[in-house]
Amino acid sequence: MTEPQLNLAGQQITACCKKIIPGQNDDLLLDKLQTLVPDYPVYLAYTGDEWYRLGGIVDMNGVHIGRDLIEWVERTFLECGQNLHTLIDHAIEQKLIATKQTGKTLCFVVQTGQRAEDFTLIEIDKTHEVTDRMLVDENNPPEDLEELIDPLKPYCIESTGLGHSRYTYRRKTDVRLFMEVINEHYPVEHPVQRFMDDWNRSSAGQKFRMSEDWIIRPYRHTGRFGEQIVNVEIINTHKTNLPHLEDFAGKKGSALSNILTRFDRQAGYPFAWFFYMVKGKLVSTHSAESVYRDLSNDFAYLPERDEAILRDWIAQPYNI
Secondary structure, X not given: OOOOOOOOOHHHHHHHHHHOOOOOOHHHHHHHHHHHOOOOOEEEEEEOOOEEEEEEEEOOOOOEEEOOHHHXXXXXXXXXXXXXXXXXXXXXXXXXXXXXXXXXXXEEEEEOXXXXXXXXXXXXXXXXXXXXEEOOOOOOOOOOHHHHHOOOOOOEOOOOEEEEEEEEEEEEEEHHHHHHHHHHOOOOOOHHHHHHHHHHHXXXXXXXXXXXOEEEEEEEEEOOOOOEEEEEEEEEOOOOOOOOEOOOOOOOHHHHHHHHHXXXXXXXXXXXXXXXXXXXXXXXXHHHHHHHHHHHOOOOOOOHHHHHHHHHHHHOOOOO
C-alpha cells in the first residue's frame, strides 16, 4: 500500500503558531500540528537549551515604549539630533528598561515511515519577553550607541515576565531530502548518513524508530575562509539518565555481554550501546574493541546483523 503523501507548508505551521493563544501550553500546539498531518504521528521530541536575544524598551510600569530595542535606539538618536548625551538624559529621566527575549526551540517530529531517515523535523521557537536591565546606568553611561544597545557591564535588574509565551515557526526539515543534498556535497559518506545506514540494518532498526531517541538537525557554521557551511548533527533525546560505560578492563564473555545488555535495556532497544559509542556519549570505544576480541575468540552474543556492523566499524571507525 502506498504511504500517504506528506503535504505540509511552512505557511500552515506559521498560521498554526499564530492561532495559539499566548500562555497556552505545548500540548495544544502539538494537537494543532497533528491536525495538519492526520495521516502521521507527531510528537515533541526535544526541547533545546535556553537562549536569549535583545528585546524592546518598557517604562517602569512595564508599558512598551518600543518593541525593537535597536530600532528604538537608532530612531530616537536621530530624533535627539544625533546627540548621544540628550538620548542618555532622556533614558535616565524616564527610567527606561531594556528587555530581552528568552527562548527555547521545540523540535517536533512527524514520523513518515519506519526507516531512520523517514521523518520531518519541525522547529518552533517558544519565546517570553522579560525585563533585563536599565537602559542606561547613570553611574557608568555608554560612550556610543553600540554600548547603549549591548553594554559589556549592564545595570541588571530583577527579571519580570511581560505577557505570555509565544510560538514562532523557525523551519521544517524533510530529513530524507536534506540528507540527499548533504551527501551530494560531501566527498565521502557523511558520518550521519553512515549512522542512519547502520541503524537501518541493525537489530535496533528492526524494533525501534531512530527518531524516538535520536533526531537529525541542520546547522550552519563558518568555514576557514569565512564561508557559510550547512551541515547536520545528531542529537540524542533520551529523557532518563543512562550509566556511563568506560572501564572495560578485564571484561569479556558473559560479564561483558551482561553490561551491554543492561545498558540496552535501560536505553530501550537492542544494540543501543553501539550508537551511543559512535556519538561519543556515555560509552567508551573500548567497548567495541572488547566485544570484537570476544568475537575473535568465538563468543557469540551479538546477532549476525549487529556483528557485521561492529566488524565494519573496527575496519573503518567513525564518530559523529
